[in-house]
Amino acid sequence: MSKKVFRNIIQFSKSYKTYLIPVFFLGIIFLTFLSIHSNEPLGTSSSSGKCSQAKESFAVVELFTSQGCSSCPPADKVLAELSQIHPKKNIFPLSFHVTYWDYIGWKDPYGNKEFSKRQERYAYAIGSRLYTPQAVLNGSKDFVGSNRSTILHAVDSVLASQSSVSINLKSKITDSSLDISYTIHCSSENFDLNLALVEKGITNSVKRGENSGKTLSHENVVREFQTLSKAKKNGSTHINWNFKGKDLSQFTLIAYLQDPQSMKILAANSLSLK
Numbered sequence: 001m002s003k004k005v006f007r008n009i010i011q012f013s014k015s016y017k018t019y020l021i022p023v024f025f026l027g028i029i030f031l032t033f034l035s036i037h038s039n040e041p042l043g044t045s046s047s048s049g050k051c052s053q054a055k056e057s058f059a060v061v062e063l064f065t066s067q068g069c070s071s072c073p074p075a076d077k078v079l080a081e082l083s084q085i086h087p088k089k090n091i092f093p094l095s096f097h098v099t100y101w102d103y104i105g106w107k108d109p110y111g112n113k114e115f116s117k118r119q120e121r122y123a124y125a126i127g128s129r130l131y132t133p134q135a136v137l138n139g140s141k142d143f144v145g146s147n148r149s150t151i152l153h154a155v156d157s158v159l160a161s162q163s164s165v166s167i168n169l170k171s172k173i174t175d176s177s178l179d180i181s182y183t184i185h186c187s188s189e190n191f192d193l194n195l196a197l198v199e200k201g202i203t204n205s206v207k208r209g210e211n212s213g214k215t216l217s218h219e220n221v222v223r224e225f226q227t228l229s230k231a232k233k234n235g236s237t238h239i240n241w242n243f244k245g246k247d248l249s250q251f252t253l254i255a256y257l258q259d260p261q262s263m264k265i266l267a268a269n270s271l272s273l274k
Contacts, residue, residue: 051186055162058090058268059155060256062136063145064119065218067108068101070210075133075145080219082155083200089159092254092268094196095221098132106209110202110221118225125263139258139265165267167193167255173273175244181236184257184267191266193231196254197224197239220252229260248274 063079065072082093097110098119123130126142133145138158143151165187172179180195198220205215224239243251249272256268 051164055164056090056166056267057159057162058092058138058256058265059158060092060094060138060254060265060268061151061155062094062096062122062139064096064098064115064132064134064136065145066098066101066111066132067204067206067211067216068104068106068209069132071146072133073211073214073216075135076216076218078146078148078151079135080217081148082151083219087270090268091155091159092256092270093220094198094254095218097221101132101209104209106206106211109204110218110223112222112225114225115222122263125261139263163267165257167257167267167269169253169255169269169271171253171271171273173243173248176240176242178239178241178243178253178273179236180238180253180255182231182234182255184231184233187233187257187266189230189232190259191231192258192260193228193235194256194258195226195228195237195239196222196256197241198252198254199223199250200252201250220254231257 061079061082063075065075076095079093079095082091085091086093096115096118097108097112098116099108099111099113100116102108102111119130119134122128122136122139122142126136126140128134128142135143135145135151137143137151137154141154143154145151166185168183168185170181178197182193184193200219202218202221203215206212224241226237226239228235228237251273253271253273254268255270257266258264259266
């Protein structure tokens, strides 16, 4: 570099130093702003300033059970106890009746092959074996469904943590369907929204199989289940169900947002139909 060019650079710097200094500090402020807003937690959105303030705790307990399994009635009682605690606490118990015990001689009237497949997905994601009664908590941990003390302790532990993601629900009931509208706050659109219509106060007599001669009672039995893949932040859907002549106070809609890869549950809410 020649001496003449060097002198020109020095002269230019002296002439514009009063402008470069404030520009320099403005650049620092801008980069700091970008840094803060690029480090948001997974699943949240900066579109709402309320995300960091409105935090909720929840416990979704999915029990995989069957009327053909002799070990399941004690687990059904534990789930019934959890259903009594809700809504004092944000506990959302769901009873999924599987079908792979039907071969013994009693076909579970509430069994669904899709529920058996759902349990298989959990076994793969969590790394557990397939068994009944199996309770899965917030999509990430599993327990023997009849182990009351362990489950209650685990539920208390997850209720101590909070999530900024939340779900609002509205519904309209006709004789043949449940129309649902929802809003998901502080979440991206990469997650699945599960909608479960559950019925409580179910009792029936088992005629054959391992529980032959017993009268079994169940709470929060999943009667219809729907998953909206990559759910939008605002949307609507409906569940076909014959409500004519039914006691609506026995039904509840439970909605929960779930990562389809890890199966971790991010938020949950419920709506009584009456």
